[in-house]
Amino acid sequence: MSLTVTPTEATLGAIVTGVNLANLDNATWANIERAFHVHAVLIFPGQYLSEAAQIGFGGRFGAIEHLAADREIVPISNQHADGTLLKDNEPGMQLMRGNEGWHTDSSYMPLAAKASVLSAHVVPSAGGQTEWADMRAAYDALDEVTKARIATLSAYHSLYYSQGRIGHKGVVGSSYGFHTGEPPLRPLVKVHPETGRKSLFIGRHAYGILGLEPEESEKLLDGLVTFACQAPRTYSHAWQPGDVVVWDNRCVLHRARPFDYREARVMKHTRVAGDPASELAAHSDRIAS
Ligand SMILES: [Fe+2]
Numbered sequence: 001m002s003l004t005v006t007p008t009e010a011t012l013g014a015i016v017t018g019v020n021l022a023n024l025d026n027a028t029w030a031n032i033e034r035a036f037h038v039h040a041v042l043i044f045p046g047q048y049l050s051e052a053a054q055i056g057f058g059g060r061f062g063a064i065e066h067l068a069a070d071r072e073i074v075p076i077s078n079q080h081a082d083g084t085l086l087k088d089n090e091p092g093m094q095l096m097r098g099n100e101g102w103h104t105d106s107s108y109m110p111l112a113a114k115a116s117v118l119s120a121h122v123v124p125s126a127g128g129q130t131e132w133a134d135m136r137a138a139y140d141a142l143d144e145v146t147k148a149r150i151a152t153l154s155a156y157h158s159l160y161y162s163q164g165r166i167g168h169k170g171v172v173g174s175s176y177g178f179h180t181g182e183p184p185l186r187p188l189v190k191v192h193p194e195t196g197r198k199s200l201f202i203g204r205h206a207y208g209i210l211g212l213e214p215e216e217s218e219k220l221l222d223g224l225v226t227f228a229c230q231a232p233r234t235y236s237h238a239w240q241p242g243d244v245v246v247w248d249n250r251c252v253l254h255r256a257r258p259f260d261y262r263e264a265r266v267m268k269h270t271r272v273a274g275d276p277a278s279e280l281a282a283h284s285d286r287i288a289s
Contacts, residue, residue, distance in 0.1 A: 003028055005035045005042075012134035012252060013235040014039040021244060022053035029060055036061075036115075037194050041132045041235065041247040048242040049119055051268065058117045058270035061246070065106060065113055065273040067176045076118070077266040085264060093261070094168035095175060098159075101166070101204040102133060102229050102253040105271055107157040108177050108205045110184055112279040113249040115272040120239035122266035127259030131236045135199035136251050138228030139189065142200075147189075154282070155206040155221065156183040162204040184281030185210070188224075192251055193278035199251040200228055229253060239267075250279065 001018045008014060014035055019028055021044055036042055049057065055072045058064055064072040078086045078096060086093040106113035118130065139147075159177035160170045170178040188209070190201040202224050209217035236257070237245060247254060259265060274280070 003031050005031075005039070007039060008235045009232070010134065010235040011137035011233050012039055012132060013041040013043065015043045015045065017045065019044065021047050021057045022049055024057070024060065033060075036246065036248060040134065040136070040252050041245065043237055044244040044246075045240065046242045047119070047244040049244055054117060054119055054244070054268060054270050057244070057246075058115070058272050061115045061272040062275065063273045065111075065271040067269070067271060073268050073270045075266060076269050077122075077264070078261055079122070079264045079266055085262065088261075091168070091171075091174060094163065094166070096256070098163050098166055098168065098204070099256045100258060101162065102225050102255045103162065103203040103205055104201070104249045104253055106177075106249070106274075107186065107201070107203065108159040108162075108183065109179070110181060110281050111276060112157075112184070112186070112274045112281070113271050114274045114279060115246055115248055116254075117244065117246045117270040117272070119244045119268045120241050120266075121268060122264045123239045123241060124259040124263040124265050127257055128265045129236045129238050129257040130245065131234055131255050131257060132247055133229040133253045134233040134251070135190075135201065135228060135253060136192070136197045137233045138224075139198050139200045141233075142227075150188045150200075150220075150224075153188045153209050153211070154185050155188060155202070155210075155217070156185055156208040157205040157281075158183040158207065159205060161207045165204070183208075186281055190250060193275060197251065200224060201250075202228065203253050225253070250274070 004018045006015045051073050067074045163170045
């Protein structure tokens with residue numbers, strides 16, 4: 001088997017074949033890591049990883065972020081363990097609907113995520129794709145006035161805020177991300193710790209830009225997402241069982257697409273923690289301000 005990396009027609013993303021992620025040697029890993037830095041989203045069809053193998057692959061990127069106590073892999077699904085489907089008003093369904101907005105994982109936590117690994121197990125007959133948008137290319141495409149305007153701006157990030165905008169009132173402690181800490185404050189322009197490229201660090205969790213009125217902040221952030229998440233900067237993947245994708249949360253936004261929720265969709269997710277040197281939020285002074 002030889003590793004083949006085929007870029008998509010978008011500014012990000014590549015399809016990677018000729019590799020067994022459950023059995024990676026160091027030379028192949030080095031090539032995958034290089035491709036990850038170039039393409040930011042890597043799609044590996046037909047891997048059928050076990051949970052242990054998915055955790056092992058995630059661990060190549062860094063420390064695993066625990067989304068539930070002692071769990072290094074969690075289901076993302078509209079199906080309960082007993083096989084019944086979630087109802088519209090269940091919090092889990094509201095979180096899934098939230099995932100349909102452009103976001104980056106764990107930006108609402110003090111330490112934002114480095115990477116996310118997602119695998120497909122049960123897919124609906126239509127819809128349910130995942131889409132990614134390239135925030136490096138989006139930054140590059142901004143006009144110079146906007147670049148200058150946002151150069152020194154920072155926004156808070158909160159899951160309470162993003163879920164609130166779709167009518168879901170998050171309850172403290174009910175789910176990962178509904179925490180009692182200060183909302184992290186993060187610059188709108190992020191410099192990638194590995195490549196040095198600048199990218200927009202925005203998405204649905206961002207709000208309350210320091211120094212702007214709430215309406216002005218919301219308008220600016222919504223406008224940036226709308227501008228950023230357009231062709232040729234977006235790529236959509238229609239999942240097949242066995243597929244595995246890893247993406248770089250430091251420079252990519254993603255969203256799930258809707259599907260008929262009377263059908264099951266079962267994905268498994270492993271999240272890789274950011275490096276504190278580059279993904280730990282500046283100390284928030286929200287109360288003081
Ligand atoms: Fe996500």
